[in-house]
Amino acid sequence: MPEGKRSLPQPTPETRHFWEGTQSGELRLQRCNACQKAYFPPRPFCPACGQREVSVFKASGKGRLFSYVIHHRPVAGFDPPYAIAVVELDEGPRMMTNIVDCPQTPEALVLDMPLEVAFAKQTDEITLPLFRPSKSQSAKG
Amino acid sequence: MKHNSIAIVGAAETTELGRIPDMSQIMLHADAALNAMKDAGLGPKDIDGVSTAGETPTSIAHYLGITPKWVDGTAVGGCSFMIHVRHAAAAIESGMAKTILITHGESGRSGVGRSRAPVAASSLPGQFEQPYGPMGPPTLFTIPVLRYMKTYGLTHEQLAMVAVVQREWAAKNPRATFRDPVTVDDVLNSRMIAYPFRLLQCCLVTDGGGALILTSADRAKDFPQKPVYLLGTGESVETPMVSQMEDFTSSRAFRIAGPTAFAEAGIKHADVDHLMIYDAFAHLPIYGLEDLGFCNKGEAAGFIWERNTAPGGKLPLNTNGGGLSYMHSGMYGMYALQESVRQMRGTAPAQVPGAKISVCHGVGGMFAASGTVIMTNERV
Numbered sequence: 001m002p003e004g005k006r007s008l009p010q011p012t013p014e015t016r017h018f019w020e021g022t023q024s025g026e027l028r029l030q031r032c033n034a035c036q037k038a039y040f041p042p043r044p045f046c047p048a049c050g051q052r053e054v055s056v057f058k059a060s061g062k063g064r065l066f067s068y069v070i071h072h073r074p075v076a077g078f079d080p081p082y083a084i085a086v087v088e089l090d091e092g093p094r095m096m097t098n099i100v101d102c103p104q105t106p107e108a109l110v111l112d113m114p115l116e117v118a119f120a121k122q123t124d125e126i127t128l129p130l131f132r133p134s135k136s137q138s139a140k141g
Numbered sequence: 142m143k144h145n146s147i148a149i150v151g152a153a154e155t156t157e158l159g160r161i162p163d164m165s166q167i168m169l170h171a172d173a174a175l176n177a178m179k180d181a182g183l184g185p186k187d188i189d190g191v192s193t194a195g196e197t198p199t200s201i202a203h204y205l206g207i208t209p210k211w212v213d214g215t216a217v218g219g220c221s222f223m224i225h226v227r228h229a230a231a232a233i234e235s236g237m238a239k240t241i242l243i244t245h246g247e248s249g250r251s252g253v254g255r256s257r258a259p260v261a262a263s264s265l266p267g268q269f270e271q272p273y274g275p276m277g278p279p280t281l282f283t284i285p286v287l288r289y290m291k292t293y294g295l296t297h298e299q300l301a302m303v304a305v306v307q308r309e310w311a312a313k314n315p316r317a318t319f320r321d322p323v324t325v326d327d328v329l330n331s332r333m334i335a336y337p338f339r340l341l342q343c344c345l346v347t348d349g350g351g352a353l354i355l356t357s358a359d360r361a362k363d364f365p366q367k368p369v370y371l372l373g374t375g376e377s378v379e380t381p382m383v384s385q386m387e388d389f390t391s392s393r394a395f396r397i398a399g400p401t402a403f404a405e406a407g408i409k410h411a412d413v414d415h416l417m418i419y420d421a422f423a424h425l426p427i428y429g430l431e432d433l434g435f436c437n438k439g440e441a442a443g444f445i446w447e448r449n450t451a452p453g454g455k456l457p458l459n460t461n462g463g464g465l466s467y468m469h470s471g472m473y474g475m476y477a478l479q480e481s482v483r484q485m486r487g488t489a490p491a492q493v494p495g496a497k498i499s500v501c502h503g504v505g506g507m508f509a510a511s512g513t514v515i516m517t518n519e520r521v
Contacts (some may be wrong), residue, residue: 004504006272006273006274007260007261007262007267007271007272008272009262009263009267009268009269009271009272010261010262010268011263012263012268015268019268040269040385041265041268041269041382041385043480045402054387066288067284067285067286067287067288067389068284068287069280069283069284069286069287069336069337069338070333070335070336071274071275071276071280071334071335072332072333072335072336073276073334073335075274075275075276077274081333081336082274083280084273084274084275084280084284084335085273086284086384086389088370094385095269095384096273096275096382096384097273098268098273098274103269106336106337111287111288111291112291114510126312128272128273136354137367
């Protein structure tokens with residue numbers, strides 16, 4: 001593995017709830033109180049309708065593999081080849097992630113396969129939401 | 142914009158392209174700007190507007206000795222220059238400036254005097270993409286493609302064919318970086334970069350620059366070169382994070398910029414003689430052909446496979462060899478614009494005989510932004 005550590009997020013006032021959530025084992029999304037749309041990345045207003053009245057809620061942590069690449073070149077903190085993936089959550093929003101507990105091959109990484117969140121502690125402040133193939137078969141799709 | 146009210150009267154690239162270790166980034170801007178001013182028969186005192194990206198308009202104006210009364214520093218990635226053309230046209234039309242210089246220069250390969258800020262860990266991309274190990278465009282721009290492949294049945298061979306056809310165009314261009322023919326097998330056997338993308342499906346990394354000079358069409362006849370008129374332009378942006386694209390099989394920014402330009406130009410797709418679609422990676426011409434309406438969804442790869450965009454085909458595309466084979470400094474849009482101007486002047490190395498209308502379509506960031514410019518050599 002190349003020297004160094006992966007780049008880590010620096011939370012801002014508008015995203016702190018998300019990173020506090022991953023620390024405590026919750027994947028937190030936001031939903032507009034007016035139009036009910038769930039959205040990501042975090043911000044204290046609804047990007048669909050502009051209302052400031054929004055709620056943070058605990059997401060199911062389930063989703064499906066939406067798309068990815070398998071990177072073959074060295075990056076600090078990663079052991080190539082490794083997949084850089086996008087998961088589509090059951091609640092609707094998509095987010096970038098890595099897929100763990102799964103061979104990093106096109107054969108093993110099948111689009112639309114069910115995934116579930118796997119929290120990966122990086123530091124005392126930062127835990128990243130990674131995803132692994134779903135152990136239950138309850139994810140949609 | 143009124144049809145044909147604005148003309149490109151100066152256009153040039155840097156004297157050299159490829160590996161230029163003896164020029165810093167700002168000198169690449171200046172080298173291209175001096176060449177474009179010579180092309181137009183102008184000096185710095187004749188320029189009253191400056192647009193640029195990568196450097197600030199302040200840096201460029203001061204370096205070149207220009208005293209502008211209008212500037213535009215729109216910097217949304219590689220299509221910034223298409224958007225500069227659109228903004229310059231509006232400025233000239235409204236009387237804010239008379240003669241506008243647009244510059245680009247980038248020491249993409251040699252890295253001399255390059256200004257490139259790292260992604261801030263507190264930015265949204267820094268918080269929600271960078272921690273997962275992307276390393277620039279080869280790992281981000283490419284992420285939507287597997288979803289496109291599953292949705293429309295695009296094959297690895299078809300994706301490879303984009304690079305094959307563009308190498309055919311590059312072979313006709315003495316300034317192209319790579320000119321030797323390649324086959325689909327060659328592409329599919331080249332080094333894996335970020336599955337499903339192999340080396341020959343990714344753009345070059347080179348040094349270079351380019352510049353354009355725009356003025357009102359009424360003044361264009363006083364300049365030495367054959368004027369190239371603007372017919373229509375469009376622009377849009379979507380998201381700084383590729384993971385947040387609305388649709389992984391189509392770019393919203395493309396679908397706004399392209400049709401806006403077509404509507405403004407008042408042309409149909411059948412009127413287009415020559416097309417440039419910014420090809421940082423092999424999937425971009427596929428997305429562009431569909432989002433601009435040249436092909437139905439899912440049909441662009443077949444359209445390219447059947448050689449419609451190849452030399453001798455009915456829709457010549459990326460006739461300089463594109464970012465895959467001609468050159469790509471990082472923000473390629475300026476080189477696509479230069480090729481459209483050459484085609485409209487009738488001076489391109491792979492000239493499309495009798496071409497009258499050229500569409501030049503750019504992307505910025507990873508599907509983050511888009512700009513489209515439609516040019517003609519006929520004053521209607």
